[in-house]
Amino acid sequence: MSTTLQKQKVIIIGSGIAGLYAALSIEKFDVLIVSNESGGKSGSSYYAQGGIAAAIAEDDDFETHVQDTIKAGAGLVDYEVAKQIILAGTERVHHLAELGVNFKRDEKGNFNFGREAAHSKNRILHINGDASGKEIMNVLNARVSEKKNIQTRYTCEALEISVYGSNVNGIWIKNEKGETEFISASNIILATGGVSALYSKTTNPLSIYGKGLGLAARAGAVIADAEFVQFHPTALDLGVDPVPLATEALRGEGAIIINEKGERFLDNYHPAAELAPRDIVSRAVFSEISKGNKIFLDATNLKSGKVKDKFPNVYNLCKQNNIDADLQPIPIAPAAHYHVGGIATNINGRSSINGLWACGEVACTGFHGANRLASNSLLESIVLAYNSAKDVEQNFIEPASKSITSQFSHKNTNAISELEDLRNVMMENVGIERSEASLKKALHFISELMKRTSDNISFLNVLTTASMITKMALEREESRGCHYRSDYPETKEVFKRRCFEPKQKI
Ligand SMILES: Cc1cc2nc3c(=O)[nH]c(=O)nc-3n(C[C@H](O)[C@H](O)[C@H](O)COP(=O)(O)OP(=O)(O)OC[C@H]3O[C@@H](n4cnc5c(N)ncnc54)[C@H](O)[C@@H]3O)c2cc1C
Known part of the structure; x- marks a missing residue:
């Protein structure tokens, strides 16, 4: 030290x-x-x-x-x-x-x-x-x-x-x-x-594990609305981690979402189809993938211009994976995107x-x-x-005049192999669809992992965040916005409030 x-x-x-x-x-x-x-x-x-x-x-x-x-x-x-x-x-x-x-x-x-x-x-x-x-x-x-x-x-x-x-x-x-x-x-x-790299499918760089939220929560800061994790519907499913993103602007320009038969299906889920809010598009894509379908973003007929010229970033990412986005549909899957x-x-x-x-x-x-x-x-x-x-x-706070000693007892700060297990558990149980059973399973896993790795402070910050998201998702017994409970699919008036942990508003 x-x-x-x-x-x-x-x-x-x-x-x-x-x-x-x-x-x-x-x-x-x-x-x-x-x-x-x-x-x-x-x-x-x-x-x-x-x-x-x-x-x-x-x-x-x-x-x-x-x-x-x-x-x-x-x-x-x-x-x-x-x-x-x-x-x-x-x-x-x-x-x-x-x-x-x-x-x-x-x-x-x-x-x-x-x-x-x-x-x-x-x-x-x-x-x-x-x-x-x-x-x-x-x-x-x-x-x-x-x-x-x-x-x-x-x-x-x-x-x-x-x-x-x-x-x-x-x-x-x-x-x-x-x-x-x-x-x-x-x-x-x-x-x-x-926090999105806490999930095994994420658009965020693999440095964004929610450590800041975890260290603030451990210091006693009030955390709000942690259950709401937004999944992006059109991550490019090219087998890389993190998954690259096809910006929403592509759909604004007329790109459509299709299954392997080339059929559009989003108007079965929402009248705005491809331009529906993110959570609806994500759940629709997730639901089709869960049925065994492969889903694609078809940007071959944009309203104006070509993917290559208008969205060079996406075009090049696809090209690196042998897909010409101006000629071929791009495989997609939802991925954790925004907290x-x-x-x-x-x-x-x-x-x-x-x-x-x-x-x-x-x-x-x-x-x-x-x-x-x-x-x-x-x-x-x-x-x-x-x-x-x-x-x-x-409102600058002057440093205390007398020197204050701070104790630090954690020895281990290294990266930890259990992180990948945690990411899989979060994706499977605290992801686009959650239920009481899946959330309790995740909480049990997190608390066991906390016991086993308690000397690793860096990982403790990650686990604290995972735990807060899961606990708050368990408490919200309804579906709202990007929080979807398969056991409580309806939105309830009684939950029309933000949630804070500890339970006080700042
Ligand atoms: C692929 C992608 C596309 C997006 N597109 C858009 C868009 O078009 N428009 C839009 O509004 N939003 C978009 N977003 C969301 C938006 O980019 C982010 O919400 C925003 O950039 C967050 O900025 P930030 O500075 O808070 O965090 P970040 O940019 O994530 O930066 C966090 C920083 O904190 C550091 N850090 C983390 N933990 C620690 C620690 N313990 N100690 C020290 N440093 C730490 C990280 O290394 C990093 O430097 C997109 C996100 C992604 C992933």
Whole structure:
């Protein structure tokens, strides 16, 4: 264990869009970004394809965007939060453009807006076809490297948040040398992304196991809506892990979903067919696959242009697997994609612990309700990152004057082979369809694994998150949004409420 206690001002954990944008938004203090990746291709952000939803087109307005968000969120969207995020989004998007993000524009220089499923207007800002995340991350990384007040420590994993009294007082990390080290800090912003790599079929990079949520929960932070895990219906089923994604924008452009006989079937499930909300399309595809059918995305007849030109990312991924997406249907399967739940925060990213903020996918504000509308997550990430940064600046907590010692007793921080077993159990039992029996089976597995691996703190964070998702899914005895219980297929009025663990609202 390293004995050097560093005094830093604001610590940000995670270097995806939320972490980097929060760092860039802090001007008054020094910032240290700690991330277990190496910069560049960090987190899910780098892989985002479709773009950012923003209600700024002439024929659009915030209320229409809010209503689309509410409709997708299946009764649990917090109207005020949605309104504030969508209104604030306009300024944030313009700021991204000022930082150098080259959003697609028309010949007059105005933003060009794409359409995605369940949006009633064209409002998706995108860059370079389906490489929006990569382009945004390249710009943010470049701006971060120019800022004198931002320091970065990559390949370092946050292991435990230390809380003294009711305040955060530091964080234990596994550092660049693989040693545990304590960093003193009274102001920490967690931006550690989602949980989806906890599932054996996932679109998220294999660094997104929900460790941030787990370490916040272990520190006592209130967690909200953890049962809602969104599955993306059109992951490219090409036998690789993680599974690459075919952006929803393809269906917006007219791609259809078919079975091996070439028949469309989605209108049997929802009148909007391919443009129905994600959870409905995912369950329909899952249901057809469960019946033994093979399912494909057919993008050979897009309304305008070719996959090769409009969606080069998807085209190249298919090409690497000997599929020409302009000529052949692409095999697909649903995959865990986005965590709607997370650390409960207010609109300024404040968690229930003094000195701990959260933004990006790890945070849960109530914006997405029970199901996220496509391209609303990058929007929420930048707004919450900015709000958290400004809230930290305005309410900066001075470090305690006397030095506080923090105990750290866990010895093992290494990767663990049981992770793959856990991912399979989560996929099978806590996935697109859950039931009391499957959830109890998963909980039993998780608690046995916790006993066997209790000295491994990194894995304890993963298991804590898996356990929270499963427990909260067990408690919600209904189906709503992206949470589907085969034993309670109906939506119940009594469950028309967000859930918090511990059971208090922040
Ligand atoms: C393939 C794909 C396509 C998507 N397309 C879109 C889209 O078009 N539009 C949209 O709005 N959303 C999209 N999403 C969702 C969106 O990309 C994410 O919700 C968003 O990028 C999350 O950003 P973040 O900064 O919160 O987390 P991430 O970008 O996931 O970053 C998390 C960071 O935290 C680090 N980290 C995690 N745990 C620790 C730890 N214990 N210690 C230190 N560091 C840690 C990670 O290494 C990473 O750097 C997509 C997601 C995927 C996977």
